[in-house]
Amino acid sequence: MEPISVVTVDMIINGRPQQYEVEARQSLADFLRDQVGILGTHIGCEHGVCGACTVLMDGVPVRSCLSLAVSASGHEIVTIEGVKDLPLGQRLQQEFLEHHALQCGFCTPGILTTMAHFVAHYPKATEEEIRDALSGNLCRCTGYHNIIAAVSAVISSRHDDAKR
Amino acid sequence: MATSGKQSSQWTGRSIPRKEDLRLLQGQGQFMADIATRPGTKEAAILRSPHAHARILAIDVSEAVAVKGVVSVVTGQDVLAAGARPLVVAAPVPADYYPIAVEKVRYVGEPVAVVVARTRAIAEDAAAKIKVSYDPLPAVLGIEEALDPGSAVLHDALGHNVAVHRHLRYGDPDGAFKEAAHVVTGRYWYPKVSSTPIETYGVIATWEQGDTVTIWANFQGPFSMHPVMARALGIGQHQLRVIVPPDIGGAFGIKISIYPYMVLMALVAKIAGVPVRWLEDRLEALAASSSGTDRLTDLTAAVSNVGKVIAWRMRLVDNVGAYIRAPEPGSLFRATGNLVSGYQTQNLDVEAIAVMTNKCPTGPNRGYGVSALYFAMERHMDKIAALVGKDPAEIRRINLIPHSMMPYRTPSGGYYDSGDYLATLERALERADYDQLRQQQQEARRQGRLFGIGIAVGVDPSVSNMGYIDIVEPPEDRKPHRSKSGSGQGSHVQVDASGGVTITLSTCAQGQGHETVAAQLAADILGVDPKDIRVIGGMDSSTRNWTIATGAYSSRFAATGAVATFSAVQQIREKLLDIASHVFEADRDDVQWVSGRAEVKGVPARALTLKQLAGIAHWDVASLPPGMEPGLAVQTYFTPPTLGESVDPEDRVNSSGTYGFMADVVAVEVDSKTFAVKIHRYATVHDIGKVLNPAIVEGQIYGAALHGIGAALLEEMVYDDQGQLLTGTFMDYVVPSAPDAPDLIIDHMDYAEGSSLTTPLGAKGVGESSTETAPAALANAVSDALGIDINQLPMTPNRLFHWFLQRESLISQEV
Ligand code: FES
Ligand code: FES
Numbered sequence: 001m002e003p004i005s006v007v008t009v010d011m012i013i014n015g016r017p018q019q020y021e022v023e024a025r026q027s028l029a030d031f032l033r034d035q036v037g038i039l040g041t042h043i044g045c046e047h048g049v050c051g052a053c054t055v056l057m058d059g060v061p062v063r064s065c066l067s068l069a070v071s072a073s074g075h076e077i078v079t080i081e082g083v084k085d086l087p088l089g090q091r092l093q094q095e096f097l098e099h100h101a102l103q104c105g106f107c108t109p110g111i112l113t114t115m116a117h118f119v120a121h122y123p124k125a126t127e128e129e130i131r132d133a134l135s136g137n138l139c140r141c142t143g144y145h146n147i148i149a150a151v152s153a154v155i156s157s158r159h160d161d162a163k164r
Numbered sequence: 165m166a167t168s169g170k171q172s173s174q175w176t177g178r179s180i181p182r183k184e185d186l187r188l189l190q191g192q193g194q195f196m197a198d199i200a201t202r203p204g205t206k207e208a209a210i211l212r213s214p215h216a217h218a219r220i221l222a223i224d225v226s227e228a229v230a231v232k233g234v235v236s237v238v239t240g241q242d243v244l245a246a247g248a249r250p251l252v253v254a255a256p257v258p259a260d261y262y263p264i265a266v267e268k269v270r271y272v273g274e275p276v277a278v279v280v281a282r283t284r285a286i287a288e289d290a291a292a293k294i295k296v297s298y299d300p301l302p303a304v305l306g307i308e309e310a311l312d313p314g315s316a317v318l319h320d321a322l323g324h325n326v327a328v329h330r331h332l333r334y335g336d337p338d339g340a341f342k343e344a345a346h347v348v349t350g351r352y353w354y355p356k357v358s359s360t361p362i363e364t365y366g367v368i369a370t371w372e373q374g375d376t377v378t379i380w381a382n383f384q385g386p387f388s389m390h391p392v393m394a395r396a397l398g399i400g401q402h403q404l405r406v407i408v409p410p411d412i413g414g415a416f417g418i419k420i421s422i423y424p425y426m427v428l429m430a431l432v433a434k435i436a437g438v439p440v441r442w443l444e445d446r447l448e449a450l451a452a453s454s455s456g457t458d459r460l461t462d463l464t465a466a467v468s469n470v471g472k473v474i475a476w477r478m479r480l481v482d483n484v485g486a487y488i489r490a491p492e493p494g495s496l497f498r499a500t501g502n503l504v505s506g507y508q509t510q511n512l513d514v515e516a517i518a519v520m521t522n523k524c525p526t527g528p529n530r531g532y533g534v535s536a537l538y539f540a541m542e543r544h545m546d547k548i549a550a551l552v553g554k555d556p557a558e559i560r561r562i563n564l565i566p567h568s569m570m571p572y573r574t575p576s577g578g579y580y581d582s583g584d585y586l587a588t589l590e591r592a593l594e595r596a597d598y599d600q601l602r603q604q605q606q607e608a609r610r611q612g613r614l615f616g617i618g619i620a621v622g623v624d625p626s627v628s629n630m631g632y633i634d635i636v637e638p639p640e641d642r643k644p645h646r647s648k649s650g651s652g653q654g655s656h657v658q659v660d661a662s663g664g665v666t667i668t669l670s671t672c673a674q675g676q677g678h679e680t681v682a683a684q685l686a687a688d689i690l691g692v693d694p695k696d697i698r699v700i701g702g703m704d705s706s707t708r709n710w711t712i713a714t715g716a717y718s719s720r721f722a723a724t725g726a727v728a729t730f731s732a733v734q735q736i737r738e739k740l741l742d743i744a745s746h747v748f749e750a751d752r753d754d755v756q757w758v759s760g761r762a763e764v765k766g767v768p769a770r771a772l773t774l775k776q777l778a779g780i781a782h783w784d785v786a787s788l789p790p791g792m793e794p795g796l797a798v799q800t801y802f803t804p805p806t807l808g809e810s811v812d813p814e815d816r817v818n819s820s821g822t823y824g825f826m827a828d829v830v831a832v833e834v835d836s837k838t839f840a841v842k843i844h845r846y847a848t849v850h851d852i853g854k855v856l857n858p859a860i861v862e863g864q865i866y867g868a869a870l871h872g873i874g875a876a877l878l879e880e881m882v883y884d885d886q887g888q889l890l891t892g893t894f895m896d897y898v899v900p901s902a903p904d905a906p907d908l909i910i911d912h913m914d915y916a917e918g919s920s921l922t923t924p925l926g927a928k929g930v931g932e933s934s935t936e937t938a939p940a941a942l943a944n945a946v947s948d949a950l951g952i953d954i955n956q957l958p959m960t961p962n963r964l965f966h967w968f969l970q971r972e973s974l975i976s977q978e979v
Contacts, residue, residue, distance in 0.1 A: 042362075079191065097181045097185045097186075130902075138901060140359060141675045
């Protein structure tokens with residue numbers, strides 16, 4: 001068998017600069033979980049459909065199961081563990097808590113990272129647009145209704161803030 | 165009995181934020197893949213069969229073993245050599261089931277070899293180097309094919325593919341059919357669907373001292389599989405420790421069928437001599453975890469001239485896949501008590517058949533055995549309505565069991581303790597604004613739009629009786645003293661020396677919020693804040709109190725685990741009051757619990773707090789009443805009193821502990837160009853007794869309905885005629901996403917305190933609820949919209965287009 005090449009990667013993970021040696025073939029999801037040892041990023045399909053593994057790379061949602069750790073080198077990664085430090089992160093978490101927007105919580109990290117980006121960029125999103133933005137995250141427990149309600153609440157609270 | 169429904173409830177019945185969410189929202193959950201492994205643990209990858217049916221001629225593992233980092237490669241023969249025994253099956257047929265293929269493979273995805281290596285990647289690389297030579301055999305896939313004696317046979321020792329065949333008769337169906345004004349027949353196909361929890365299976369197995377094994381797994385129970393696993397491993401139950409992590413990423417019945425993999429990994433760990441971890445990937449999950457059965461139903465109703473069903477004749481055929489894996493054929497029999505659903509029919513003739521085919525084995529799946537039954541029955545009710553010229557709502561009014569007949573005993577043994585079915589239906593019609601919908605339909609039709617309305621009602625069984633499966637054997641073959649019954653669930657509560665309360669559950673929750681509800685119940689009894697109560701989830705078979713029914717399945721927590729917890733906390737409070745009365749030298753009846761303290765009636769200054777009393781129980785044994793044990797811990801068990809009996813000689817069984825009821829009314833519009841179904845309105849009203857936490861209940865209904873909607877419109881495990889799975893990824897096995905999910909109008913019937921005779925808290929299960937009615941409600945609505953008679957799911961645009969074309973051509977032929 002061909003030797004597996006090992007590469008040095010440098011990146012900022014949840015605000016902290018990090019350096020690791022990784023196999024070139026290792027996914028970003030496996031890297032975060034197995035090497036960095038932060039376990040909030042969940043793996044649900046490893047083929048880019050369920051969205052459970054979503055993290056932010058330079059602020060943009062990416063599927064960490066379809067990204068290689070090496071491709072994240074030189075970038076800034078935010079996982080669920082860092083969502084609380086994002087501008088609307090804690091508000092999202094609070095609204096999810098109050099709206100019962102999670103049951104088993106397995107899909108939740110990917111949904112929160114995706115939505116943290118969404119609410120920051122689409123302050124006037126309609127319910128329809130929220131549904132659309134969520135369409136890349138599968139949840140088998142909630143029926144989505146309460147997730148949409150929680151995200152709507154964050155968006156409308158931004159309006160209230162703006163009016164103030 | 166100490167438990168009673170009467171309780172001041174400051175917390176119970178409210179939607180408080182969940183305890184679980186604090187960790188889950190921060191990514192701090194403890195799921196199976198997050199469990200720290202012991203140093204030296206290796207990773208497993210499974211080589212799986214590419215054939216649906218083939219004889220294994222030889223397996224050459226030499227190249228795989230030589231890969232650097234590989235510890236061991238295990239095949240079916242190695243497992244046999246290690247002394248593995250087949251997994252016990254519930255059906256009395258010679259169809260041995262091992263967790264890995266032995267001699268033959270019988271479905272695509274069946275495990276053939278397991279590679280254990282330093283990393284999963286290395287294990288997968290090495291698995292690709294295993295050479296297996298197969299002698300392919302013809303694949304049997306369809307139900308009718310499996311019933312055909314000329315088809316290939318999966319299990320040679322059996323000689324055919326029928327695993328179960330029972331004929332059950334209740335009342336006088338033949339007589340009723342003679343009297344019938346109409347006889348209505350129909351044939352219905354329900355698809356093989358899987359609830360596909362987003363978290364896949366995970367197992368860690370490690371042996372200690374050679375003969376005891378600890379298995380961590382996201383197993384949801386029932387722990388009736390524990391003796392099955394121990395037996396397959398050739399050890400005593402006390403030598404098998406099963407630990408379930410506090411968080412499970414959804415289960416829906418699918419995570420019952422993980423147990424063969426728990427056995428497999430324990431065997432592999434034993435052979436490899438190292439602790440082994442296996443994390444299933446999604447492709448494995450879709451091909452080879454579990455799903456519900458595909459079901460063929462032939463239904464014949466004897467109907468009076470006013471539209472009353474006086475007898476049902478049912479032929480139910482379940483396709484259980486390659487092996488009849490326990491708890492199958494539960495799918496056929498789980499609904500025994502509620503075979504008549506909410507209808508008054510007393511005459512029933514049931515032929516129940518399970519066939520084996522070259523598909524992935526089945527098991528419990530949300531709506532187990534009920535969704536398929538009600539799909540057929542509720543479609544049938546609409547046919548009967550059309551035949552006798554009544555509105556679909558009216559035909560149900562005519563047939564539903566009136567409140568005045570409660571409690572009601574069904575012909576097949578079900579005991580419906582309470583419920584107002586007619587009022588529930590009326591409420592659903594009201595909430596959907598049925599009359600207005602019918603007007604809207606008229607208007608839409610005038611405009612040439614395809615607008616339809618569907619109703620489905622159903623009795624929702626929960627808390628499965630461990631005994632119902634005995635019905636698989638005819639009465640004369642049932643072994644004396646081997647019957648099963650009940651649905652016991654334990655709980656444990658402890659108060660420490662500082663008054664801190666810890667509840668230890670053994671319910672294996674998967675998102676249902678057991679920790680929160682347990683804390684709410686305890687908070688009311690002890691007068692403390694739920695925030696201050698610690699609740700431990702998960703399960704540990706070596707340290708917690710459990711029974712074989714333990715687990716979270718068949719929507720059982722509200723009527724079992726919650727009751728056991730409630731009663732344990734009540735007993736704790738009794739002990740605290742006993743201590744207080746002794747310390748105060750007051751009459752026991754003069755001491756009462758008020759706002760978290762024991763006080764002497766009328767003398768509030770004479771009071772001891774929970775903390776003070778707990779301190780006495782732990783620190784000051786001399787101050788305890790004579791004979792009282794020190795410490796403050798109580799363990800309890802609860803089983804619904806109505807589950808005290810197994811199957812009787814007439815094949816009657818009260819198969820579930822509680823029976824809720826729901827009525828769904830849905831309006832749809834089918835796009836006349838794309839044939840996509842859009843849900844216009846969906847109202848669902850539930851009669852589930854007392855609601856312990858409204859937000860959690862509503863969340864369960866939302867989730868349940870979407871599983872039903874998925875089965876109605878999107879989901880199906882599709883195999884080609886060679887037995888290759890065509891829906892092997894989440895791109896192909898399409899589950900509902902946010903744009904597919906409707907808003908629901910949800911309502912509940914009021915609960916009259918004490919009206920449930922089966923559970924002290926008055927709460928019935930709700931976890932499956934609309935999964936059981938949504939497929940029928942939608943099929944009724946779409947049939948109404950298109951003017952066709954739909955008898956198959958899912959209603960994909962492609963199918964609807966073809967069915968609609970067929971109808972059009974029939975109409976044009978008639979013209
Ligand atoms: S795990 Fe990455 S999208 Fe599913
Ligand atoms: S909360 Fe369980 S998958 Fe979303």
